[in-house]
Amino acid sequence: MEYLLNEADRCLKCKNPRCKQHCPIATPIPEVITLFQENKLQEAGKMLFENNPLSAICAIVCPHEDQCKGFCIKGIKSEPVSFCDIERFVSEKYLEDLVLHKAPSNQHKIAIVGSGPAGITAAILLAQKGYQITMFELHDRIGGVLTYGIPEFRLPRTLVANLEKKLRELGVTIKTNTIVGPIITLDKLFLDGYDAIFIGTGVWNPKTLNIKGETLPHALYAIDYLKNPSSYTLGERVCVIGAGNVAMDAARSAKYYGSPNVTICYRRGEEDMTATKVEIADAKEEGLSLIYLRAQ
Ligand SMILES: Cc1cc2nc3c(=O)[nH]c(=O)nc-3n(C[C@H](O)[C@H](O)[C@H](O)COP(=O)(O)OP(=O)(O)OC[C@H]3O[C@@H](n4cnc5c(N)ncnc54)[C@H](O)[C@@H]3O)c2cc1C
Numbered sequence: 001m002e003y004l005l006n007e008a009d010r011c012l013k014c015k016n017p018r019c020k021q022h023c024p025i026a027t028p029i030p031e032v033i034t035l036f037q038e039n040k041l042q043e044a045g046k047m048l049f050e051n052n053p054l055s056a057i058c059a060i061v062c063p064h065e066d067q068c069k070g071f072c073i074k075g076i077k078s079e080p081v082s083f084c085d086i087e088r089f090v091s092e093k094y095l096e097d098l099v100l101h102k103a104p105s106n107q108h109k110i111a112i113v114g115s116g117p118a119g120i121t122a123a124i125l126l127a128q129k130g131y132q133i134t135m136f137e138l139h140d141r142i143g144g145v146l147t148y149g150i151p152e153f154r155l156p157r158t159l160v161a162n163l164e165k166k167l168r169e170l171g172v173t174i175k176t177n178t179i180v181g182p183i184i185t186l187d188k189l190f191l192d193g194y195d196a197i198f199i200g201t202g203v204w205n206p207k208t209l210n211i212k213g214e215t216l217p218h219a220l221y222a223i224d225y226l227k228n229p230s231s232y233t234l235g236e237r238v239c240v241i242g243a244g245n246v247a248m249d250a251a252r253s254a255k256y257y258g259s260p261n262v263t264i265c266y267r268r269g270e271e272d273m274t275a276t277k278v279e280i281a282d283a284k285e286e287g288l289s290l291i292y293l294r295a296q
Pocket of ligand 1: 062139142146203246
């Protein structure tokens with residue numbers, strides 16, 4: 001708590017806050033920091049949740065160094081203010097204590113296809129306006145990449161579980177293990193009285209290398225592997241090709257689930273790596289090797 005208050009006190013409350021301007025959802029950062037300093041945690045949490053119901057998650061997984069933190073004026077001469085740590089503290093507590101109630105119905109039905117961050121956000125916002133929401137999800141759990149992509153050591157699953165609780169409190173019906181498309185078509189949804197359909201199905205195709213060997217038994221696409229890393233036995237030596245955040249997640253997961261020698265192989269130099277600095281630092285700290293300027 002002392003660290004967080006110190007961070008808050010370092011904020012200059014800029015007239016034109018670049019942190020807020022460079023946040024894709026314009027999080028009211030200076031206002032939240034002021035409430036935090038005044039110990040108005042509930043109000044700060046409410047402000048964050050109303051601006052972004054997934055605030056507790058964004059506080060952890062957003063690429064802050066390219067957004068709020070990267071544009072903090074303090075960062076020009078010293079360390080930028082780490083608002084994300086304040087946001088995480090405030091939003092996790094707020095989400096834990098929050099009890100939502102079903103809004104009076106406006107008699108309109110909406111189908112939401114996909115329960116990733118997009119689907120969850122749409123469901124919360126629309127249910128609060130009185131829409132009757134049914135969420136269709138092809139997996140057995142909601143969350144999309146938050147559940148079947150980002151490793152648990154980076155994003156605690158309790159956060160998605162809490163959001164699911166909020167959805168249910170708002171009266172959202174969640175139909176898991178249900179794919180929309182082949183059998184349940186959009187026409188069928190309209191036939192069943194949905195006034196609108198929100199499609200938030202994400203992108204689940206891997207970015208392929210297009211080289212020989214991609215179909216071999218020991219070659220995996222990160223996006224498939226990360227769905228359930230514990231179900232694989234990768235062996236002693238693992239090579240991860242690429243240097244973005246997904247590659248870091250795959251490499252760190254391989255190490256976490258028992259492969260002792262994990263190497264990240266990248267065709268360009270370290271300065272070109274697209275993963276965030278935090279992820280690269282974590283990967284190095286965990287003993288992963290990196291090979292640069294190597295291509296097929
Ligand atoms: C490994 C990995 C790590 C990432 N890390 C970060 C990060 O640290 N920070 C960051 O900002 N972004 C990160 N991203 C990107 C981020 O996760 C995505 O931008 C985000 O998840 C997109 O949200 P979405 O709701 O649109 O889609 P998704 O999260 O993909 O969710 C889509 C949902 O729709 C469901 N679905 C798909 N088709 C159907 C269908 N026909 N019927 C029913 N349901 C269907 C899927 O099962 C899924 O649950 C990462 C992505 C990956 C793959």
